[in-house]
Amino acid sequence: MPVSIQDVADRANVSISTVSRVLNRRNIVNQETRKRVESAISDLGYSPNVFARGLMLRKSHILGLVLPDLHGEFYSEVIRGANLRARELGYNLMISSIVAKDDGSELMAAVGDHGLVDGLAVMISEVNARTRATLEKIKIPLVVLDGDVDGVKHDSVVIDQRTGVVALLRHLIEDCQARRIVFVGGLETNIDTIERLDAYREVTADAGIEVTASDVHHLDYQYDTAFELGVKKVREWARRRAAVFAANDEMAAGIIDAALAAGLSTPDDLPVVGFDDTRVATMTRPRLTTVRVPMSSMGAAAIDLLCQRIENPKRPAVKLSLETELVVRESCGAPSAITS
Amino acid sequence: MPVSIQDVADRANVSISTVSRVLNRRNIVNQETRKRVESAISDLGYSPNVFARGLMLRKSHILGLVLPDLHGEFYSEVIRGANLRARELGYNLMISSIVAKDDGSELMAAVGDHGLVDGLAVMISEVNARTRATLEKIKIPLVVLDGDVDGVKHDSVVIDQRTGVVALLRHLIEDCQARRIVFVGGLETNIDTIERLDAYREVTADAGIEVTASDVHHLDYQYDTAFELGVKKVREWARRRAAVFAANDEMAAGIIDAALAAGLSTPDDLPVVGFDDTRVATMTRPRLTTVRVPMSSMGAAAIDLLCQRIENPKRPAVKLSLETELVVRESCGAPSAITS
DNA sequence: TTGTATGCGTTATCAA
DNA sequence: TTGATAACGCATACAA
Numbered sequence: 001m002p003v004s005i006q007d008v009a010d011r012a013n014v015s016i017s018t019v020s021r022v023l024n025r026r027n028i029v030n031q032e033t034r035k036r037v038e039s040a041i042s043d044l045g046y047s048p049n050v051f052a053r054g055l056m057l058r059k060s061h062i063l064g065l066v067l068p069d070l071h072g073e074f075y076s077e078v079i080r081g082a083n084l085r086a087r088e089l090g091y092n093l094m095i096s097s098i099v100a101k102d103d104g105s106e107l108m109a110a111v112g113d114h115g116l117v118d119g120l121a122v123m124i125s126e127v128n129a130r131t132r133a134t135l136e137k138i139k140i141p142l143v144v145l146d147g148d149v150d151g152v153k154h155d156s157v158v159i160d161q162r163t164g165v166v167a168l169l170r171h172l173i174e175d176c177q178a179r180r181i182v183f184v185g186g187l188e189t190n191i192d193t194i195e196r197l198d199a200y201r202e203v204t205a206d207a208g209i210e211v212t213a214s215d216v217h218h219l220d221y222q223y224d225t226a227f228e229l230g231v232k233k234v235r236e237w238a239r240r241r242a243a244v245f246a247a248n249d250e251m252a253a254g255i256i257d258a259a260l261a262a263g264l265s266t267p268d269d270l271p272v273v274g275f276d277d278t279r280v281a282t283m284t285r286p287r288l289t290t291v292r293v294p295m296s297s298m299g300a301a302a303i304d305l306l307c308q309r310i311e312n313p314k315r316p317a318v319k320l321s322l323e324t325e326l327v328v329r330e331s332c333g334a335p336s337a338i339t340s
Numbered sequence: 341m342p343v344s345i346q347d348v349a350d351r352a353n354v355s356i357s358t359v360s361r362v363l364n365r366r367n368i369v370n371q372e373t374r375k376r377v378e379s380a381i382s383d384l385g386y387s388p389n390v391f392a393r394g395l396m397l398r399k400s401h402i403l404g405l406v407l408p409d410l411h412g413e414f415y416s417e418v419i420r421g422a423n424l425r426a427r428e429l430g431y432n433l434m435i436s437s438i439v440a441k442d443d444g445s446e447l448m449a450a451v452g453d454h455g456l457v458d459g460l461a462v463m464i465s466e467v468n469a470r471t472r473a474t475l476e477k478i479k480i481p482l483v484v485l486d487g488d489v490d491g492v493k494h495d496s497v498v499i500d501q502r503t504g505v506v507a508l509l510r511h512l513i514e515d516c517q518a519r520r521i522v523f524v525g526g527l528e529t530n531i532d533t534i535e536r537l538d539a540y541r542e543v544t545a546d547a548g549i550e551v552t553a554s555d556v557h558h559l560d561y562q563y564d565t566a567f568e569l570g571v572k573k574v575r576e577w578a579r580r581r582a583a584v585f586a587a588n589d590e591m592a593a594g595i596i597d598a599a600l601a602a603g604l605s606t607p608d609d610l611p612v613v614g615f616d617d618t619r620v621a622t623m624t625r626p627r628l629t630t631v632r633v634p635m636s637s638m639g640a641a642a643i644d645l646l647c648q649r650i651e652n653p654k655r656p657a658v659k660l661s662l663e664t665e666l667v668v669r670e671s672c673g674a675p676s677a678i679t680s
Numbered sequence: 681t682t683g684t685a686t687g688c689g690t691t692a693t694c695a696a
Numbered sequence: 697t698t699g700a701t702a703a704c705g706c707a708t709a710c711a712a
Contacts, residue, residue, distance in 0.1 A: 051394035052705030076416035116390045355699045392689030
């Protein structure tokens with residue numbers, strides 16, 4: 001049933017090496033012979049067997065993308081960007097998520113060993129000893145997304161969250177006269193949350209804004225929990241004339257709705273800003289002032305780096321930092337420079 | 341660098357056949373020999389080469405998932421479900437989207453040929469001559485998601501949209517006293533839109549509800565365009581005491597916000613219901629009455645069917661219909677039976 | 681410019 | 697219970 005290179009060779013009255021040459025180094029084969037071979041190929045609908053080819057070339061043209069989770073727009077956009085670029089570069093994309101409890105070693109072993117994938121892009125939301133050990137074992141081209149791991153040599157794609165947070169909070173402070181800012185983040189161990197919280201502490205300190213322990217909240221990046229928190233806190237926040245910096249748009253939406261439910265309005269009674277600029281950001285009323293994170297570009301960049309390294313394994317490790325952009329809408333209560 | 345079966349054999353002082361037997365048919369090998377081999381394997385960190393294995397077995401343990409698009413929660417949930425199940429069953433998942441303009445033939449040829457994937461799950465949002473021709477060419481196990489294609493023998497996973505629409509609209513009519521219902525769908529060629537529109541026409545006809553041409557709108561499943569339409573229409577709809585049936589949650593959210601922007605409130609002035617029960621459904625105020633579509637189950641079911649067929653190619657084609665469920669929340673203005 | 685022969689790492693067949 | 701050996705489909709060094 002499957003048509004092999006031999007079948008093509010027979011039909012074109014040549015040897016398999018000639019067929020192979022037509023397929024690869026097309027130049028050194030006679031015009032006429034090539035034509036015969038080519039028509040034989042299309043007549044038979046032949047296409048080379050990936051396994052045989054992989055066995056010889058030690059290349060699968062498959063790239064692996066490992067994500068911490070497959071929930072939410074953030075990840076799906078990363079996938080989308082990665083997939084698009086991979087196809088442009090002639091690669092296939094294999095996707096997996098690190099299932100809860102699993103530190104991903106099982107997965108990465110499964111995917112990365114055996115030579116199945118030519119390279120691996122891994123996004124980690126939490127760096128610990130186990131993930132580090134896992135990553136150390138990977139011997140194929142590796143790029144780490146959104147966080148880099150000390151002691152492991154690899155390329156990485158990060159987003160410049162710091163600049164984003166700074167721009168966002170400065171805007172809140174300078175243009176919106178915020179005198180107090182509440183932080184609503186994800187888990188304390190989450191890389192992004194850590195970075196955003198650090199930047200938050202810096203900016204507030206610089207501006208002489210006091211931050212008490214009760215100003216920092218660690219949730220789970222979800223709308224519902226943010227809404228619940230909001231229901232309990234918005235009145236107090238509003239009374240203290242605070243603004244809310246939520247570490248993602250969904251939580252910001254939850255806070256806004258909680259304020260509304262409490263009879264308060266955003267931004268008048270309680271300014272709220274988000275992060276990521278996902279679709280949610282334009283689905284709230286008022287629409288969210290937030291920071292645009294180039295999600296799909298992250299995926300694409302990861303694939304780029306991977307392919308570069310595959311082609312040139314000696315290239316020194318690169319750390320690519322993607323820029324973020326402040327997007328001012330209505331939820332912060334300031335006249336906007338950028339409208340979008 | 342890569343350690344082969346021969347290396348293991350050498351270290352364990354056996355032949356490669358014995359190693360192979362330890363790896364596969366473990367029973368017919370001597371206890372002690374096996375132990376030697378096993379420790380050699382772990383010492384060397386050996387794992388079989390996928391390509392060599394694939395060449396022999398004609399199995400890659402890779403499944404392909406082809407989606408019309410990678411945007412939105414619907415697709416990402418399908419991916420999530422498929423990925424989880426695939427891993428449970430010991431398969432890897434390769435993902436691709438049909439890029440605009442491409443009818444997918446290029447892609448499916450790339451992915452489905454060559455023997456790279458053992459099976460292919462394809463979701464199509466539009467059936468035409470080209471997609472049909474493309475699918476006909478696929479000679480490996482195939483399952484079509486969300487719509488089946490006449491004349492092509494394959495398994496399929498569909499969602500019972502009709503029942504969902506009927507339940508939803510009946511609820512609107514019987515429990516919410518809707519006397520007129522506006523339909524806001526996706527493109528006219530979209531499979532889901534067609535099905536939902538058909539069911540809509542049926543139910544309204546049964547209930548003696550008049551449907552004029554201006555009651556049916558074809559948008560693009562996005563919040564923004566629905567909002568825009570809403571801005572123009574909500575007053576008229578409210579005046580005519582109509583309810584809005586949006587073919588997905590995002591558009592429903594857009595309509596609700598448009599009503600709000602026009603000074604109208606949902607559900608009092610304009611009841612609105614959605615479809616899919618994505619996260620958006622609980623992020624609107626009021627929360628959406630909608631129909632739960634088992635998105636991740638679709639992905640999982642597709643993988644199940646694929647694996648079943650791979651194991652038993654003779655099995656007659658199966659059409660699996662997944663149930664939907666009416667989820668009553670506040671946007672329809674009725675006392676809810678189910679709260680969620 | 682083309683053909684022959686070898687090897688890639690496995691599994692499977694058959695003999696020992 | 698084990699081992700030698702032949703495929704699997706391809707790329708490539710070498711010979712013609």
